[in-house]
Amino acid sequence: MPFNTIEVEEGIKFHKINTNKFKTNLLAVYLTTKLNRENITKNALILSILKRGTKNLTTQEAINIKLEELYGAEFNCGIDKLGNDSVLKFYIESLNDNFTYQKENVLEGSINTLFEIIFNPLVKERKFDEEYFRSEKENLRQIIRARKDDKARYAYTRCLEEMYKDEPYGLYTYGYEEDLDKITNEDLYETYLKILQDCKIDIFISGDFSENSEIDTIVINNIKQRKLKPRKIEDLYIKNESKKPIKEKVIKEKMDVSQGKLVIGLDVIDTNKEEKPITSVYNAILGGGANSKLFQNVREKASLAYSAGSIYIKNKDNIIIKSGIESVNYEKAVNIIKQQIEDMKNGEFSQKDIENAKQLIIASFKSMQDEQDSSISYYFGKEMEQERIDIETYIKQIESVTKEQITNLANKIAVNTIYFLSK
Numbered sequence: 001m002p003f004n005t006i007e008v009e010e011g012i013k014f015h016k017i018n019t020n021k022f023k024t025n026l027l028a029v030y031l032t033t034k035l036n037r038e039n040i041t042k043n044a045l046i047l048s049i050l051k052r053g054t055k056n057l058t059t060q061e062a063i064n065i066k067l068e069e070l071y072g073a074e075f076n077c078g079i080d081k082l083g084n085d086s087v088l089k090f091y092i093e094s095l096n097d098n099f100t101y102q103k104e105n106v107l108e109g110s111i112n113t114l115f116e117i118i119f120n121p122l123v124k125e126r127k128f129d130e131e132y133f134r135s136e137k138e139n140l141r142q143i144i145r146a147r148k149d150d151k152a153r154y155a156y157t158r159c160l161e162e163m164y165k166d167e168p169y170g171l172y173t174y175g176y177e178e179d180l181d182k183i184t185n186e187d188l189y190e191t192y193l194k195i196l197q198d199c200k201i202d203i204f205i206s207g208d209f210s211e212n213s214e215i216d217t218i219v220i221n222n223i224k225q226r227k228l229k230p231r232k233i234e235d236l237y238i239k240n241e242s243k244k245p246i247k248e249k250v251i252k253e254k255m256d257v258s259q260g261k262l263v264i265g266l267d268v269i270d271t272n273k274e275e276k277p278i279t280s281v282y283n284a285i286l287g288g289g290a291n292s293k294l295f296q297n298v299r300e301k302a303s304l305a306y307s308a309g310s311i312y313i314k315n316k317d318n319i320i321i322k323s324g325i326e327s328v329n330y331e332k333a334v335n336i337i338k339q340q341i342e343d344m345k346n347g348e349f350s351q352k353d354i355e356n357a358k359q360l361i362i363a364s365f366k367s368m369q370d371e372q373d374s375s376i377s378y379y380f381g382k383e384m385e386q387e388r389i390d391i392e393t394y395i396k397q398i399e400s401v402t403k404e405q406i407t408n409l410a411n412k413i414a415v416n417t418i419y420f421l422s423k
Contacts, residue, residue, distance in 0.1 A: 005383075063113075238315050281406055285344065286341070321337060
């Protein structure tokens, strides 16, 4: 799967994943800015407004008609946190030109439409359309208020808030209602202009476009047409964090929940980039699947949990353990989970555990090559980490991890925060 990058301007890159495995092309544009309390709510609101209409496609209906003309192309967008950055994501998936009736240039139409949505919003007198501003403000208010509806997700985000209190990564992705009330239309539009001026811009395309020699020209012309200038983005790249041990925090919250939500945040202390594949294998052994220590010992043997597993937040060097338990089993569950962490430090896991973990990770990475959005996400992550490692190379790194390396890594693991949500 050939992958290459063109730096169009400083801070603006065009990445191409050339593959003939799909009948579609997937185009993605990522706008990356610093994550902070001042702008996180504004960013979420801007994203919502942009999809409502543009200068030339003034309504969602007009956008949908345009997408239908592009053989039923699909548009989507979202917002995410990556390290200490906020990322606005925009996607269009459309039929590859090779499969259209008369070999129409759907790819060019898709590129132009996505750029139109992102860079040419419906603006009047240096403000977004007032109706869109008001309605999306209320829609975002409902999203923020609905945060507590998904109790497991709420517990997870609350644990991160406590782990990263007063730090950017602790912010809630969609912002805060008290900040939403302070946002004016004029101020929001100025924030949008500043994002376009300062953000890191990454344009990705995945698909079979080998015969389309004009694709580079189309993208570069769109960038020039939008007058996107070079920008300094060095501080937006993900930096390796050298964590130090901290005193374990225990946070307990009460809410009307059917089962308790236990979330334990772990830090990987004094790690480096080369140890990230090792941490991935460690996490898979600890809580990555049905063969993991957490699943087998907390859920199956002790019958303490409805669910038990862990995820690795690579760009923050954290492992987050998540479990749904009866409130009366809190102490037992915490003790058994901590015992699994200690067992890992003592090397109490088998070669079979290592092989199962590696197979789980490798299967996940191989499946990325069968999903255009996953491939794009992988290469965007590597771009932000300033690493040029393709999926096949990363798989080889996973395969080379040894038990000694995992045990050494395990002794760098420390509990940061225990968060428990119960009745």
